[in-house]
Amino acid sequence: MKKIFHGNSVKTFLLKLLIFAVTVAGADIIVGRILERSYFSQRHGYDYLSTHTIQNTTAPVLFFGSSRAVNIFNPAVAEKEFNLPCFNAGREGQSVFYHYAVLKSVLKRYKPKIVVLSFDAGDFANGRDDYDRISTLLPYYEKNPEIAAVINLKGPFEKIKTISNIYPYNSLVLPILSTTLRKDDKYKDIAGHIPLKRKFNGPLHTMDFTKMSVLDTNKINVYRNFISDCKDANIELHIVCPPYLVNSIGTDASTSVAKKIASAYQVNFFDHSADSFYTSQPALFADFRHLNEKGAELFTEAVAEKISQQ
Amino acid sequence: MLGASCYFYMAFVPIYILILGFTIVVDYFAGIFIENATGRRRKLYLVYSLIANIGTLCVFKYFNFLNENFSFLMQGFGLTNPIPYLSILLPIGLSFHTFQAMSYTIEVYRGKQKAERHFGLYALYVMFYPQLVAGPIERPQNLLQQFREKHHFDSSRVFDGLKMITWGLFKKLVIADRLGIYVDGAYNYYTHQSGMALILATIFFSFQVYCDFSAYSDIAIGSAKVMGFDLMTNFKRPIFARNTAEFWKRWHISLSTWFKDYLYFPLGGNRVGVPRMYLNLMIVFLISGLWHGANWTFVIWGAINGFYLVFALITKKIRERWWNLTGIDKKPVLNTAIQIVVTFTLIGFSRVFFRSENVGQAWTIIKKMFSFDGSIFNESATMIVYSFFAIAFLVMVEFRREFFSSRFTLSYHKVFWVRNAYYALLVILILVMGVYDGGQFIYFQF
Numbered sequence: 163m164k165k166i167f168h169g170n171s172v173k174t175f176l177l178k179l180l181i182f183a184v185t186v187a188g189a190d191i192i193v194g195r196i197l198e199r200s201y202f203s204q205r206h207g208y209d210y211l212s213t214h215t216i217q218n219t220t221a222p223v224l225f226f227g228s229s230r231a232v233n234i235f236n237p238a239v240a241e242k243e244f245n246l247p248c249f250n251a252g253r254e255g256q257s258v259f260y261h262y263a264v265l266k267s268v269l270k271r272y273k274p275k276i277v278v279l280s281f282d283a284g285d286f287a288n289g290r291d292d293y294d295r296i297s298t299l300l301p302y303y304e305k306n307p308e309i310a311a312v313i314n315l316k317g318p319f320e321k322i323k324t325i326s327n328i329y330p331y332n333s334l335v336l337p338i339l340s341t342t343l344r345k346d347d348k349y350k351d352i353a354g355h356i357p358l359k360r361k362f363n364g365p366l367h368t369m370d371f372t373k374m375s376v377l378d379t380n381k382i383n384v385y386r387n388f389i390s391d392c393k394d395a396n397i398e399l400h401i402v403c404p405p406y407l408v409n410s411i412g413t414d415a416s417t418s419v420a421k422k423i424a425s426a427y428q429v430n431f432f433d434h435s436a437d438s439f440y441t442s443q444p445a446l447f448a449d450f451r452h453l454n455e456k457g458a459e460l461f462t463e464a465v466a467e468k469i470s471q472q
Numbered sequence: 473m474l475g476a477s478c479y480f481y482m483a484f485v486p487i488y489i490l491i492l493g494f495t496i497v498v499d500y501f502a503g504i505f506i507e508n509a510t511g512r513r514r515k516l517y518l519v520y521s522l523i524a525n526i527g528t529l530c531v532f533k534y535f536n537f538l539n540e541n542f543s544f545l546m547q548g549f550g551l552t553n554p555i556p557y558l559s560i561l562l563p564i565g566l567s568f569h570t571f572q573a574m575s576y577t578i579e580v581y582r583g584k585q586k587a588e589r590h591f592g593l594y595a596l597y598v599m600f601y602p603q604l605v606a607g608p609i610e611r612p613q614n615l616l617q618q619f620r621e622k623h624h625f626d627s628s629r630v631f632d633g634l635k636m637i638t639w640g641l642f643k644k645l646v647i648a649d650r651l652g653i654y655v656d657g658a659y660n661y662y663t664h665q666s667g668m669a670l671i672l673a674t675i676f677f678s679f680q681v682y683c684d685f686s687a688y689s690d691i692a693i694g695s696a697k698v699m700g701f702d703l704m705t706n707f708k709r710p711i712f713a714r715n716t717a718e719f720w721k722r723w724h725i726s727l728s729t730w731f732k733d734y735l736y737f738p739l740g741g742n743r744v745g746v747p748r749m750y751l752n753l754m755i756v757f758l759i760s761g762l763w764h765g766a767n768w769t770f771v772i773w774g775a776i777n778g779f780y781l782v783f784a785l786i787t788k789k790i791r792e793r794w795w796n797l798t799g800i801d802k803k804p805v806l807n808t809a810i811q812i813v814v815t816f817t818l819i820g821f822s823r824v825f826f827r828s829e830n831v832g833q834a835w836t837i838i839k840k841m842f843s844f845d846g847s848i849f850n851e852s853a854t855m856i857v858y859s860f861f862a863i864a865f866l867v868m869v870e871f872r873r874e875f876f877s878s879r880f881t882l883s884y885h886k887v888f889w890v891r892n893a894y895y896a897l898l899v900i901l902i903l904v905m906g907v908y909d910g911g912q913f914i915y916f917q918f
Contacts, residue, residue: 172625172627174627178631178888178892181892182895185896186896189900190900193903193904297908326903328900328904329908331904332903332904333858333904333907335905336853336857336858337852337854
């Protein structure tokens with residue numbers, strides 16, 4: 163055996179390569195399984211909220227969207243208006259790809275009565291970031307084919323990459339560790355909503371929509387699928403664009419397209435992006451994109467009331 | 473192999489193979505004509521070849537930059553520039569393969585290289601895919617000859633190559649792209665960042681650009697090695713350079729030596745008067761800056777680095793005396809540590825221009841950095857922890873290679889199982905901590 167390892171032949175080479183491959187594969191299985199177990203054992207934090215939404219939530223009213231939805235739509239306030247349990251299924255930094263994948267998973271289990279999708283300016287703009295961020299859903303790739311289909315939009319190699327047991331948990335070691343070690347759960351009983359306490363006090367931001375005029379067909383198609391799946395399941399869908407505190411240049415091409423598609427499906431599109439009630443009160447904002455706790459309460463109440471009146 | 477190289481290049485923008493084809497044909501015939509000609513005609517053919525190469529660079533890389541500056545100049549006289557801007561993408565790795573091609577014709581002209589009569593072999597010299605888009609910028613004496621040699625399977629060579637590739641992937645995915653997240657966040661939104669955040673981002677960028685570029689070199693050299701070819705060393709742990717002159721002997725060696733052989737020496741190098749030598753250094757670094765990109769930021773970056781060298785030469789005696797007076801020169805460890813930190817800081821500072829989109833941005837960032845105010849931008853604690861872990865791992869590995877080259881080695885440990893476990897660990901760390909959506913290599917744009 164010792165002699166083989168010191169040789170320089172093809173046989174030695176292949177043997178060493180095989181041993182290396184077996185070592186890596188073995189380590190991949192062991193580490194991957196540990197990470198999987200740890201990931202799904204989390205009982206609070208962002209990943210837990212995603213798992214809860216995908217696997218457990220049964221609320222008849224669901225809010226979808228990015229950080230703007232997470233920070234703005236307060237389920238406790240909405241519940242008073244709807245007289246139904248509400249849950250905020252949004253996730254920070256995510257786009258329509260994530261929302262659609264989560265909606266599909268939810269629809270496999272039950273049909274919510276009302277779905278509110280929060281729309282952001284530039285949601286359809288060309289860019290890799292939204293594709294990259296679907297990686298958040300990689301832990302669900304293997305067991306949720308509907309999620310896998312959306313993740314595969316990232317590129318042709320996702321199927322190959324997910325052969326690795328570790329890859330779905332890439333970059334998650336520290337977040338899992340910190341969630342597991344942290345005893346306090348500041349997001350407990352929030353039903354997915356994370357309010358922002360601070361008040362905006364910075365200079366007014368300028369949003370240049372002319373830089374977001376090239377649109378991504380994939381994003382538009384997924385948005386369209388989101389609407390049609392809700393329609394097919396007889397879910398009452400409302401699309402809302404919460405307010406911004408900005409000086410804007412040009413008009414947002416994404417919002418125009420989103421409105422047209424919503425109108426074609428006879429779905430409400432409430433555009434509050436420049437609602438003067440909010441923009442005249444900077445104290446209701448945490449920053450230029452997000453309403454703070456007070457603003458969020460007022461906005462949720464207003465939107466819920468509007469929906470109830472429909 | 474030529475077919476593979478063509479396929480590799482065409483995977484980016486297929487039509488650009490024609491540009492590469494043009495320079496290959498020109499330089500192939502230029503080489504033969506130079507060798508066959510005598511007297512002034514030799515020089516003439518060389519000049520034709522250089523014009524074709526530099527002209528291609530100018531059209532695709534510098535046209536819009538020159539045009540923009542011309543417009544600015546015209547505006548000063550109240551006139552409008554009638555020349556339209558070109559709407560073209562920069563062909564990938566253009567500066568690299570153009571310089572490699574120019575190296576060939578110059579060497580033939582100097583009589584140090586025989587003109588290659590086999591068109592396929594010459595084309596492969598320019599297009600050899602492991603180093604086609606980001607170097608190392610090879611010399612014909614090293615690479616062309618290897619294409620004529622017979623190569624036999626050598627498992628130790630293959631393993632050496634695979635080890636370099638693995639380490640390159642680690643540097644790219646675990647270190648460079650991880651640090652890039654913070655750097656991009658800070659530099660892209662610099663108006664919202666504090667001075668401390670921008671200082672940290674600039675430090676991170678120094679490590680990022682080193683790992684990004686040297687990773688490509690490692691992968692290129694490793695891939696070539698697997699196939700039986702030796703490419704030149706491109707980096708020698710520049711983070712441990714003790715002065716800026718030494719830094720340039722350790723950083724992007726294939727480009728530094730290119731400029732030394734084909735620009736600095738022909739300008740007279742250091743065999744001229746002292747003021748002329750300083751001027752030569754400045755010229756080399758200004759052109760080196762322009763080589764990196766058609767933007768004033770790169771020109772300023774080059775100027776700063778040229779200035780460092782000139783300043784170091786001017787103040788050499790004063791610094792030695794001060795070093796002697798403080799007694800630091802009698803404490804070699806402290807002496808080395810201070811020199812390394814000062815060099816790293818100076819080079820890092822110049823990189824503010826390298827990373828910034830324009831001079832205005834760089835200037836604002838520098839002003840903010842010198843305010844030393846605020847807290848670091850910290851989107852998530854885990855991002856900072858990952859970043860510091862990545863840097864610590866790199867410094868540890870490079871420190872051992874720099875100061876204990878024959879000791880504590882895991883990658884070349886005599887016990888197979890230790891080597892095996894070390895590289896398995898690297899692969900697992902790549903899977904656990906690598907950034908898979910980090911984008912292209914920074915130097916592809918050059």
